[in-house]
Amino acid sequence: MANEILFSGLGDQTLAEALSNQYLLMLADRMALPNHPALFYAGDIAAASSNTIKVPQIGLMGYDLLASTGDGATVANSALTDASSTVAVARYSKSYEASDLAKMTDGGIVNMQMFAQDAIVSGAVTLTSLVANLVDNFATTVGSTGVDATFANFLDALTALEVAKVQGPFMAILHPVQWGDIRKDLAITAGGAIQYAAASQEALAVRGVGFQGTLCGADVFTSTYVPTANASADRAGGVFGRGAIVWADGTIVNDDPTGQSMVIGGKILFERARTAKSGLTAYVSHRYLGAAEGIDLCGVSIVTDA
């Protein structure tokens, strides 16, 4: 036989590659922190006359006890203990720029809706990266250099917080390596009742990707933005209560007369900027955020092998 129609001979009728109608997201840390009570929201700089918010810390409501005083004696004044933390809000922005040809041939990725969704996720994850970069700096530490994290380290951290009179609920932000070591330790050695409630699907939907569950009353989140310590010998996550980390943001003022921008949730500005002569369209997102350490004793760093 001759003249069979084979796929190899249909070069003019077929494509080298066909694009799947679904896509895979490349690996990245997409953990966004929820409005957890352990994170202190210092406020919005909108109309505040400053990009910096000062959070006062005051020693009242039982900070100093009454002193036994003799009948008729004059009571001495108690000094008022106070301190403060400041958090400065800074601009965070990102831009993607696509040519007309790219948008024309786009199969559902290079378009405004996709970039707008990315702006929301990226804005939330940016806050996560700021908070994760603060948990390594508490003066109180548990764990040992070069030794894997254990459940005992986690308990030591909770005990240190309770000794320091920190009120729960606590939040733990650990590197996945640290959480993996603790989970393995639990699996190997746990006997008796351990109060660990793994994250259910419903909890993940509310608290986001990265929420691992609640362990002994502390909500555990993992993030790859947790920094290294000791010249990368270790990872330094942390457990903290309310007051350890303060954060602030700014509400967008959108007075763009061209109408080429939109404000998402009041906090993210997403704009489209066209460069006609180059046939390019930029999709730019902005968020205004800041985070800072608050009361040092409200947190404990967990420094364990990377």
Place this chain on the structure above:
Amino acid sequence: MPPKKTSPGFVADASAPSTFTSSAEGAAGVSVLPNMGAAPGGVPLTRVEACGPFILKAHPARWTVMGGKVIPQLGRIALMPGLNSISKIGDRINASEARAASADRGWKVIPFGHIPPAHMQPGQEPSYLYSPEGRPDVTLSIYTRCYPGSERLDCDEARYIEFCEHLVSSGLIDPPALWVLEQLAEKLHRESDGLADKAREHSVYKSASEKAIAARDVVDALIEERRRTVTPSRGASVQVDL
């Protein structure tokens, strides 16, 4: 926000073009190596995540044991605008408020150039920070090793310990107080006892237990040495009027 990650690529091969003639009658020319995205024999870049510069700092209560030595467990001020009141104007980073806030909490900032003379690179400004070749978006400590084509990071322990010892011997930071060592010893005793118990039942904990016991012994020996020289505080007797 850490700088955006660049795609891993290759460092171009550094071979110089050479002149040649195409044939006896041909014109002279130079060899051309078109940029095909990967130079033959080029070294792949490290694939570690992008990370910005930072300032190291030491706290009197934070010490650890590494390589048989008690060294400060350094913290860092990540130089990210918006973090701890750090701001950026053009290329200039203003970290004055972050430094002041750290100092208020008892931290001692370590200047970039405060490294042992033997660790200084000839012809370069002394600094404990560096960027791997081809990755300007990555800033690491000079005691952190990264590898081509890999995300792996590890610590050059010997040189890092030298750096930490230099911080103390140069007088920038004080050696650990006796109470700090005692606190560290308590922590290590608890940890080593726990790991030793686990190692008896599960061999996977054996090496961690040995490491923790070795660290504990180092601190115990240092405390013993210190107690021979420490002078207790003096005071006056207290009388209570009953």
